[in-house]
Amino acid sequence: MSYVFFPGCSLDGTAKDFHRSTLAVASRLGLELPELKDWICCGSTAAHSTDPLLADALPAHNLFAVGGQTVAVACAACYSRLKMANHHIAGDAAVRAKVARVVGGDYDGLTPVRHLLEILCQDIGRARIAKAVSRPLKGLKVACYYGCLLSRPPEVTNFDDAENPTLMDQLMATAGATPVDWPHKTECCGASFSITDASIVLKLSDQILGMAQAAGVDCIATACPLCQLNLDMRQKDIEKRYERKYNLPVFYFTQLLGLALGCTPQEVSLESLVVEPYDLLESKGICGAEARR
Amino acid sequence: MTAAIVELEEVGGRLALEVKERSGAAPMSCYQCAKCSSGCPVAGRADLKPHELVRLVQMNQRKAALRSRFIWECTSCQTCVTRCPQKVDIPAMNDALRAMSASEGVAASGTAVPVFNDIFLKSVRKRGRVYEMGLMAAFKLRTLRLFEDATKAPMMLAKGKLPLSGPQVAGRSERERMFREAAEGGGE
Numbered sequence A: 001m002s003y004v005f006f007p008g009c010s011l012d013g014t015a016k017d018f019h020r021s022t023l024a025v026a027s028r029l030g031l032e033l034p035e036l037k038d039w040i041c042c043g044s045t046a047a048h049s050t051d052p053l054l055a056d057a058l059p060a061h062n063l064f065a066v067g068g069q070t071v072a073v074a075c076a077a078c079y080s081r082l083k084m085a086n087h088h089i090a091g092d093a094a095v096r097a098k099v100a101r102v103v104g105g106d107y108d109g110l111t112p113v114r115h116l117l118e119i120l121c122q123d124i125g126r127a128r129i130a131k132a133v134s135r136p137l138k139g140l141k142v143a144c145y146y147g148c149l150l151s152r153p154p155e156v157t158n159f160d161d162a163e164n165p166t167l168m169d170q171l172m173a174t175a176g177a178t179p180v181d182w183p184h185k186t187e188c189c190g191a192s193f194s195i196t197d198a199s200i201v202l203k204l205s206d207q208i209l210g211m212a213q214a215a216g217v218d219c220i221a222t223a224c225p226l227c228q229l230n231l232d233m234r235q236k237d238i239e240k241r242y243e244r245k246y247n248l249p250v251f252y253f254t255q256l257l258g259l260a261l262g263c264t265p266q267e268v269s270l271e272s273l274v275v276e277p278y279d280l281l282e283s284k285g286i287c288g289a290e291a292r293r
Numbered sequence B: 001m002t003a004a005i006v007e008l009e010e011v012g013g014r015l016a017l018e019v020k021e022r023s024g025a026a027p028m029s030c031y032q033c034a035k036c037s038s039g040c041p042v043a044g045r046a047d048l049k050p051h052e053l054v055r056l057v058q059m060n061q062r063k064a065a066l067r068s069r070f071i072w073e074c075t076s077c078q079t080c081v082t083r084c085p086q087k088v089d090i091p092a093m094n095d096a097l098r099a100m101s102a103s104e105g106v107a108a109s110g111t112a113v114p115v116f117n118d119i120f121l122k123s124v125r126k127r128g129r130v131y132e133m134g135l136m137a138a139f140k141l142r143t144l145r146l147f148e149d150a151t152k153a154p155m156m157l158a159k160g161k162l163p164l165s166g167p168q169v170a171g172r173s174e175r176e177r178m179f180r181e182a183a184e185g186g187g188e
Helices: A018-027 A044-048 A052-066 A075-091 A093-103 A116-132 A167-174 A200-213 A225-233 A234-244 A253-260 A278-283 B014-023 B035-039 B052-056 B063-069 B080-084 B090-103 B113-129 B132-143 B152-158 B173-184
Strands: A003-006 A070-073 A113-115 A140-145 A219-222 A250-252
Touching: A003 A044, A003 B052, A018 A116, A018 A253, A044 A052, A044 A075, A044 B113, A052 A075, A052 A093, A052 B090, A052 B173, A070 A075, A070 A116, A075 A093, A075 A219, A075 A225, A093 B173, A113 A116, A116 A167, A116 A253, A140 A200, A200 A219, A200 A225, A200 A234, A219 A225, A219 A253, A225 A234, A225 A250, A225 B152, A234 B132, A250 A253, A250 B052, A253 A278, B014 B052, B014 B063, B035 B052, B035 B080, B052 B063, B052 B090, B063 B090, B080 B090, B090 B113, B113 B132, B113 B173
Parallel strands: A003 A070, A070 A113, A140 A219, A219 A250
Antiparallel strands: none
């Protein structure tokens, strides 16, 4: 299967470590991810809260430009918006006609959209990934955190199980880590309220960090730029506000998988993490002191 | 003779019908089981719980619904609609209510979400993508929250998470046309 990569705005900014580690993992696995030329923003929450037609047209502009290929997405929010647009356009002829006038071409809503977790687990397969693992993440207990938008609503995303997804858990197990069973896999972190009302994010993210800690993990793995940013960059604020001590590194799952596939800490941008992971990775024998720059 | 099918929204009030026309959500199907509110991440802090907002829409309480803080505190996490036995699409309903609330200028005081959305979409219209640093700076200026999170930007710069120059995707005039066309509703 051939893919066209839709990075999304965050992957060129606050989630550039997600971008870099995604491409590093892809390169180790021989997965080609050429970037969609001149892609534009999916519109995110700002568009769907403002104008439903614009919210379908922005993703459609990109999906129409792809032609017959499969779109690969890393950002959970972009994934959700692209799939939502497909759902609306393919399911409603009136929406399709309106979107066609805005986009300037008749898009049928049928361009396949796959998240990186689906591509890795289902298209490439765990057997092939297991063969490429050269540095198993032995003894590393991970809480796999999927957030809201990969698995909900299931009629739209059709991603794994809506309440208890396991694709990331499977991938982390393949990488040699120990994914734990915990109940907050798909709870909401507060997302873009990070900018408009941080008190929402502090409360919700505290609940997620607290549950991960109670599950006895060493770290959290994420698949969404907003989830990662809220749990990592705001972790100190949360500790202060609620008088807690977490010190839980929050990785993108691609960073952990990349390390397992033999990438250097720099290739997966560990230096971008706010809660430093080096003590943890050294204690597990995954990275040496050279990881710190 | 065929039996007439009566849409529930037609026997409800004007607000339920308008919500359905704008978003496809069917609030009249709700029978108030409150499963949505059990799983809602902001139900504990907002002025309304999701099932209460749906009830207001059913009862045509336009003013209370459009002025509620809840519609601006909903995180669009999709938990409610995923679990709803009647598949009432509350996130889509909230999108419609937000658009109506903002265009009628009755958004709850204290919410900064409409300003954020406006700046966000202007960036997409102009640049094709969102420039996070520009977005945050513009948001701070317009809401005068100059010192909130003042330590975050230097931290993110140091971590290489904020590029100093913004993106610029080709096709600006085509984007202008798209935005204008969308605002006109995609009509002929």
